[in-house]
Each structure stands twice: as C-alpha cells, then as structure tokens.
Amino acid sequence: MSKLFVADLQGKEEIESIFSVKIFNTMEGKDGRKYFNLILSDASGDLESRLWQYSEEVEKNISKNSFVRVRGKLNFFQGRKQFILSHIEKVSSSEVNEDDFIMKSTQNPEVMFKELLAIVDDLTDVYIRDLLRSIITDGEISRRLKTWQAGKSIHHAYKSGLLEHILSCTHLAVNLSRHYRVNDNYVVAGCILHDLCKIYELTDGVNVEYTEEGKLVGHLVKGLEIVDRYAYKIKNFPHYTKMHIKHILLAHHGEYEYGSPKIPQTSEAFLVHLIDMMDSKMNTLEMIKKTDSSTGHWSGFVKHLDRIVYKSELPFYPEYIQDEEVYHEEKRESRPAAPAPAAHAPAKKPHATEPKTNMSKMLSGFKIED
Template sequence: MEKRQFVSDLHNKDEVESFFLVKYIAVMAGRDGRSYLNLVLADSSGDLEARRWSHAEESFKRVQKGSYVKVKGKINLYQSRFQLIVKDLVPIPADSVKPEDYLRQSQSDPERMFEELLTIADQMGDCYLRDLLQMVLMDAEIKRRLTLWPAGKSIHHAFTGGLLEHILSCARLAMLITPNYQEVNRDYVVAGAVLHDICKIYELSDGPVVEYTDEGRLVGHLVNGVQLLDRFISKMPHFPSQSKMHLEHILVSHHGSLEHGSTKPPQTREAQLVHFIDLIDSQMNSFQTAIENDRGNSDWTGYIKHLDRMLYKGKLRSISQPLELEGGDDEGGTPKVKAEGSPTHSMADQLKNFKV
C-alpha cells in the first residue's frame, strides 16, 4: 500500500485518507461523560494527534499501539496544533507497508556521524580514555544500536539515529567549550559527552514505537553506564582507578540534580560541563521540534507542556548597517536602513567627533 499523504504535508481543513502508524491509543472520558478515542498517529515526517468521537470502544478493540491503520478524517487546528478528527479507522497488515515511510530518521548520515565521533575520540590526549572510547565505540553491538536508537521517547532526538546525533553534538560542544576554561580537563569532558547517554541503547527499545525496557525502568542508563565502564575497563590492564572514579561521577551526575535522576550532583568542573552540554543540546532540539510542530499562524507557539512555556517562532535578524529615522531626526521617526550609496562606516566612526 503506497502512502501518499504525509503529516508534514497536511494543512488545516484538509481531508485525509492515508495510512499511519499508531504510536498511542486510549479510550478517554469527555466532559459530557461519553467516551472518545485519543490517538497519536505517525509517519516518517512527524506525529499527528487524532480524536474519534464515536465508536471509541469498538475501535480500541480492533486497533493496537504499534499497528498500522488506514484513516479517513479531517484536519482541525486546535491550540496551535493540528488534530485529525477521525471518521473511519481500519487496521491493515504490517507486511503491506514500507517501514521506512513510518519511521522518523536523523537528517544526517549515520555512518558519517559515527566516523566523526571516532575522529573526535582519536584526538584525546589521555591514552587510557582514548583507548576506552575506541573500545566502546568499536564494539559491534554497541555500534549497531548506536546508529539506530533514538535518544528518547518524545522529548528530544526521538527518532532513528537520534541518540548518535545527540552524542556527536555533545562531543562537538565539548571540543568547542573546553578551551575557554584552562583549568578543565578536556579529555574527561569529551569522554563524558560520548558516554553519558550511550546506555540508552539498553534503556529504550527499538522498533516503530519506542518504549522503556524493563531494564530501563528498573535500572536506567546512568547505572547501566557505570556497569558498561566496569565491563570495558576490566579488559584494560593498569587503568587508573582515579580516572575510572571521575568518569563514573560524570555519568551518575549528568542529570544535574537528585530530583532529575542523578545519584549525585556534579561535583567536579568536568561533570558540571557535561551536565550543561547535555542540557544545551537536548533543550535546543526540544525547542526546534516544538516550533516545527506548531501549525498556528502566530509568531508564538501554543503552550508547550514539557517546557512549561510558549516559544517565539520568529528568526532574529542581524542589522549590518546603522538605521536612520524616516523623516529626519524628529522624535517618532521610523527606523529605516540606509539607502544604497550612503556611507557604510560604523556608528563608532560617525560618533568620533561628536561633542556634548
């Protein structure tokens, strides 16, 4: 079955007849006490909230999370987000679709990202940390999962290859930021950037619908990260115990605070930097995703629950030339860019001979 309509192509009031992956499905009670079907549908271009106001129980019995469906309905704009009002919902066999049409993927080539990550690891000065990263990254199963896994279920980098994209971005930031702080050991920050989330390959499942594994719920990627260090460092004779301890501290503290899951707050400069680097990259991706998903005509998004705020969608522009007031220097004039052929020297030059 060929998919023709994708989420990213939809507009307000569009009639929809297409195939989707069911990422979430539940029967909810409306204000009037009547049941309705609450869904999140998806394809390779994004997610789409959906509601079915009738036949909720019947549809719920026929459709499961992770299944594929043919949907008929109409797009409605609700709180700056598109919502599909479902008229008909029919399950279809999984072997009748192309899986790549329903999986969001990183826009960057995974092999190139992985090679760049190896190059960054090769630049480390500490021979033990460099060898450790190379051993971890070249492990066949870790490499396979790293190129496929998302970094999260929904908040940031929640797509195929998202974990590798996030880790590489953090490693790049580590290389850029650390020269500004001479007292910080760059190698530990880079190692922390590469290793901090790598055990999400055990915390999250693969497949079209990402879920937390039992190991992810009961143990989590911070503890798994320490276990991974133990596994690889045990193969490296004479690995310094102090180096291992500081790496472990970076991993268990990178969420920043106890209420966010860290067993310890960052207590070294390197651990604090890794925490901030992780926060920068995850938050920037979360911002970008929220802005892209907002379909309202305003310069502002609707309220974003997980960020607890609205976001400004406009792009800030740089002004390369000084502004003049329309109609002279009178108060209330309108700024305008200097016309072609007018002086382009800086404001500092213009004010050089100014006297009070």
C-alpha cells in the first residue's frame, strides 16, 4: 500500500493509508453515544477525522502520537475536508518511514547555517560577533539549530523551521537596521538569539512537545543563561553590551500579556520584536495557503492571526486590457467576440476611469465554490 499524503487528497474518495495521530479524543454526541474525534497528519498537513463507531479496544490501543492504518471516506463538512473512518488499527513505528510524517523546511539547513555565519562574520562589533559565533558553532547547539522546529504548531512548525525563522529574521535585521539607522549588531544578535533556546524548550521528532525545562524556565530566560555562559568565555566582554542583548531577549514578545517579562525600551529591542512578529505572521499565512483544507478562497479560523484569511492569489495584470467588457462574464459570453485589432493598430491607451483589471479573466480564474 503506497502512502497517500494529506495535501494530495481531493475529497469524495475512499482512502486507505497510514497517518500519525496528532489529536485523539473520545467525544459524546447529543444522543449520549460516544465517538472518536481525531486529527491525522503526515509531512504534508493535517486531516480532521471522525470515527463514529465507538469501541473500547480502539480507545485503549490508539493514542496521540500513534501511527495508524486507516480506511474510510473523505467528505466535505461545512466547506472543510473531513475523513470519516470505517477502520483504524495501530501500526508499529518500525513499519513506517518517519520522513513521511515530518514536515520539513523547503530550505537546506546546511546552506541556511552558512548564510547565518556569514552575516555574523560581517558584524562590526567584535564582542557581539565573537559571542554569536561561539554560541552558534557550539557542536550541540548547531546540531539542534539545524533540526529543531520553531514551535509546536503556530509558525515554522516543521523540521529546521527554527533555523529558517532565525535566518529570515536576521536578513530582515540587516536590511531594516540600515533603513532605520539603528545598531545592526544588536538587532542581528537579537534575531539570532531570541528563539535559539527553543532547542531546549521543545523536543524534536514527529510529535514535538514542551520539555520540562521549556515548561519551567522557557526560551526567554534560558537565552539569558546562554548569553552569560558564552560571554564569560570572552575576555573583557563589556557588561553594558551584555545587558542590552539581554534586554532584547527579555522583550522580544513585546507585551506583558504575551509572556514578555520586559517590554521593548530600545530601538533595537523594538525592531527585533517587530521583525519577529512580522516573520511569524507571514509564515503562518504561507502555511495556511499550503495546508488549509477549506474549499474556496477562504481559510478556516486561524487562531494565531485571530481571523480567517483569503488564500487565493490576488489578480495580477502585467498588460492593459483590450477587451472593454470587463465586468460581467455572462454579458461578455452572450455577445459575439470583438474582432481582433489589426496588427499595425496602435495600442489603446486606457481611459482614466477605465478599469485595469479583467474581471472576466479574474472570475474564470477564481471560480467561486460553495
């Protein structure tokens, strides 16, 4: 049986394949009958699933993080894909190729790491440069950095996602520090170090969880410990430099209600917070476009963004429209086609009030589904 991937499932089809169980809950319907509510997943995305036939055996054997062989039918419910299972059985992890179940960054981690080092080597503050270099080239830190994901589910939640997020933020740090004329050494340091200690906060593997250190200490405070540990190895590391780096790390979540023990109080700390927020939200949007299972233009509700989002590409016209009938596709279809302009005819200049978008093209490209 070849592996079917969530992203390739089109709907209204019989499915038999192996998935990992991301969420497994026993529920009770209004009529008091029990059923199972699952989220099945693989490297390409998640699939809402239901098993209406309750059985004690299934409840006992299947749990979150199990690999399962399932059979059933993919339907649509309220515009979203929903997999209705008729059979489920646990399979051993030795029977599966784990790579099929781990979502990965599209970028090569070794290449990303080299890019990051090159940015560090270009820094002009010798203390910050040496501090960053010694931290990220530490054997265990670099190994984890190339592999870990940036979160359990919110953004960059895939293998090497942490490095992708850190590198993306660091590129923004270089460009925006120049734009706003702030000290790029600190902004780069903040972007590299702000989430680095997620390598201690989270586990790796198929189902990422918070570690005890993550729950009890967290990546912000752990970041300070790392800065202290490596700064002590650098002779005469300036106290004020260390203090400002620590402030950036403590303030990067921006607001007290988002778990920030400090709010940003320097331009560099503000910029790191804004870059972090921008990069996490843009990645969330990118992932929604790739993995959301709702039909049509709109996603389901995205908690991290507190809204639904428009998933389709926006209309784009690199050339002016020659066809005047641009608003109503039906009207256009009922009329005979306009003669093609003569090859030597000058290109028609658009009138100031003439729309530059071809709605008929747009509508045909974006057929509205229910």
